[in-house]
Amino acid sequence: MLQPIDSLNILLPILYCLVFAAYTYDFFTEKKFVSNSKRIILFVTLILHALYLVSRTIEFDHPPITSKFEIFSIIAFSIGFSYFILELLTDIRGTGAFIILFSFVFQIASSLFIEHNFVVPEVLRNRLLGLHVINALLGYSGITISAVYGLLFILLYKNLKANKFGLIFNRLPSLEILEKLSYYSAVIGFVLLTIAIIIGIIWLPNAFPKFSYFDPKLIGTFFVWIVYGIGILRKLFGNFYGKKVILFSLIGFVIAIMSLIITSTLGKTFHSFY
Amino acid sequence: MNLVGISINHKTSPLELREALHFNHNEIVEFIPRLKNSLFSEGVVISTCNRTEIFGFLKDHEINLSPVINELIQFKPVKGIQQEHFLKFFSCGAVRHIFSVASGIDSMIIGDSQILGQVKEAFEISEDLDFAGTSLRKIFDSAIKTGKRAIKETKIGEGAVTVSYAAVQVVEKIFSNLDKKSALVIGAGETGELAAVHLRDKNIGKLAISNRTIERAEKLAEKVHGEIIPYQFLKEQLHNFDIIISATSSDNFIISYEDIKSALKKRKISPVVLMDIAVPRDIDPDVKKIENVFYHDIDSLKIIVDQNLQRRKEQVPLVRKIIMEEMIGFFGWFNTLGVVPTIKTMRSFFEEIRNDELEKIKNKVSKEDFIKIEDMSRRMIGRILHNPTVKLREFAETGANIKEVAAHTMILKELFNLGEVPSNGKEINEEENKADRVNEKK
Numbered sequence: 247m248l249q250p251i252d253s254l255n256i257l258l259p260i261l262y263c264l265v266f267a268a269y270t271y272d273f274f275t276e277k278k279f280v281s282n283s284k285r286i287i288l289f290v291t292l293i294l295h296a297l298y299l300v301s302r303t304i305e306f307d308h309p310p311i312t313s314k315f316e317i318f319s320i321i322a323f324s325i326g327f328s329y330f331i332l333e334l335l336t337d338i339r340g341t342g343a344f345i346i347l348f349s350f351v352f353q354i355a356s357s358l359f360i361e362h363n364f365v366v367p368e369v370l371r372n373r374l375l376g377l378h379v380i381n382a383l384l385g386y387s388g389i390t391i392s393a394v395y396g397l398l399f400i401l402l403y404k405n406l407k408a409n410k411f412g413l414i415f416n417r418l419p420s421l422e423i424l425e426k427l428s429y430y431s432a433v434i435g436f437v438l439l440t441i442a443i444i445i446g447i448i449w450l451p452n453a454f455p456k457f458s459y460f461d462p463k464l465i466g467t468f469f470v471w472i473v474y475g476i477g478i479l480r481k482l483f484g485n486f487y488g489k490k491v492i493l494f495s496l497i498g499f500v501i502a503i504m505s506l507i508i509t510s511t512l513g514k515t516f517h518s519f520y
Numbered sequence: 521m522n523l524v525g526i527s528i529n530h531k532t533s534p535l536e537l538r539e540a541l542h543f544n545h546n547e548i549v550e551f552i553p554r555l556k557n558s559l560f561s562e563g564v565v566i567s568t569c570n571r572t573e574i575f576g577f578l579k580d581h582e583i584n585l586s587p588v589i590n591e592l593i594q595f596k597p598v599k600g601i602q603q604e605h606f607l608k609f610f611s612c613g614a615v616r617h618i619f620s621v622a623s624g625i626d627s628m629i630i631g632d633s634q635i636l637g638q639v640k641e642a643f644e645i646s647e648d649l650d651f652a653g654t655s656l657r658k659i660f661d662s663a664i665k666t667g668k669r670a671i672k673e674t675k676i677g678e679g680a681v682t683v684s685y686a687a688v689q690v691v692e693k694i695f696s697n698l699d700k701k702s703a704l705v706i707g708a709g710e711t712g713e714l715a716a717v718h719l720r721d722k723n724i725g726k727l728a729i730s731n732r733t734i735e736r737a738e739k740l741a742e743k744v745h746g747e748i749i750p751y752q753f754l755k756e757q758l759h760n761f762d763i764i765i766s767a768t769s770s771d772n773f774i775i776s777y778e779d780i781k782s783a784l785k786k787r788k789i790s791p792v793v794l795m796d797i798a799v800p801r802d803i804d805p806d807v808k809k810i811e812n813v814f815y816h817d818i819d820s821l822k823i824i825v826d827q828n829l830q831r832r833k834e835q836v837p838l839v840r841k842i843i844m845e846e847m848i849g850f851f852g853w854f855n856t857l858g859v860v861p862t863i864k865t866m867r868s869f870f871e872e873i874r875n876d877e878l879e880k881i882k883n884k885v886s887k888e889d890f891i892k893i894e895d896m897s898r899r900m901i902g903r904i905l906h907n908p909t910v911k912l913r914e915f916a917e918t919g920a921n922i923k924e925v926a927a928h929t930m931i932l933k934e935l936f937n938l939g940e941v942p943s944n945g946k947e948i949n950e951e952e953n954k955a956d957r958v959n960e961k962k
Binding site for chain 2: 402406407409411415418419420421422423426487488489490
């Protein structure tokens, strides 16, 4: 089974590159043929990627979360998958290039440096851990997509304010739609992050003897969760429109990234598996 | 083909002449009998604000379009009109022009969406007045098909090409569902009216009109099913609207920076779109500095219009390709008309021989056998004539060389010593189909 896994490992970045090229080409030209076929290419890529992840899980007897580069592949998949669902639900096809770029970058990094890990700590074979990590990654994918839509919102906002009616004006959906896409992505990300936190709180104290509620990674994640929670509540019950929503999403994303970087590199945590 | 036509349009004459020669529906109805009596066996009169055109088949074999122009000028005397203001078309050129008009590439605003409906309506008037025959029907069917294909297969009709529509296009880049938004149109003149109509067509949730003269506001509000905001209370109501389009003839700003600032405060910073399509401007342009205020004036909207017009111009070669395809299709059909009488004569000739021979043996064989022989001879004639009929029709449909079609027809006539029989395309088709069915059964 190693041979097909290795082949898919080479094939996936090529496919993501192809999907990215198709979405980019369509963004610039709006050719009907490309517009219809790009979604099919993305679908096939995601199916193969899911197959790749399942194959790795079966072959190495653990979910693919035991190294940074396995995690990168899951991030690539979850971003692509989340975008695919969003495109199916909204039928807005003009923004794919900006999102799929992330899948491509994560997958190429993963494919270049991934290793076959047959021997891993026993804790990493736990199913609850798998669920915890996958939910957390999907959650972070959600807030990443939210941030990308936020950036597109800012781009179109500035173009409209400056009376620039070029490619951005012609190809992107309306500000209101971009705001909604950003908001809904953030909500989905927040819900998944909540699930990840709940699983973590239930399972982590049993799995790790050194568990501490004051662990920097836990505090960081909880802080990100609070920021998004406040933003979503204000949007739901307050007068929170347009640019304010977007700025909240972008600030939340920056905090999330900073928190991940700081807690992974500077702080001492039990919450590191590799 | 002796189809002819004259056209006076935006390329050949100034607006005042075109206006003076414009025909409304009743005038066309009144004018057609005059054309029918004196000049044309069948024809169509197309008249829009930018063109008046007459197309049809002349009764007289001599191609002279001056009497047509004279008839038009007699019906609608216009000072200063000359023969030079008219374009003249004949045969293939006339068909191409009709197709170009229907597809919108001959319009003043390329890709004009109304012209196709106007062409269709013009033909319907002719049909109602019994002034349209088979050929003219086919020409206009093909023209309408060309127009529809141009819209469907190219981007000739895409993008806003008027300032008021461009304003609505920008609004759609800010708000997604206009049915949940409210709009205020200030000024009930022509531009304001256009903007209001566009907004109504986009199913705007709430539409209000404000105008210095209340009567005009009422008239427009009635047309677009909108509310009226009295002009003196305008500033107090600004915060209630997501979209404000201003198109008055005021010499000074009617909405200041402070007005918008205060309205936005009342709206709790909810975005507002301001479209100032008046000259001179109605809204202080400094409002664009306020967050969540999207302000656009006529200059910025013209950028969109120019871009869209350029894009439409780039589509013209694609439309011309469609026109050429439809012309080939039309002339393919038209050329078959010439061979129809020959096919008919040939079939009649063979049918006569068959009937003669059947008559001779009618009393020499049993009834059952006669029926069998009758069937067999019909099938035989059908099979013999199937190939020449199809080939002759195909040869004519290619339309490559009319002389060759005539030569083949002539050979056929000489070989079988055929005389002319009045043509009827429908009958021939029926006979052919019958023969084909017999062959298929066999």
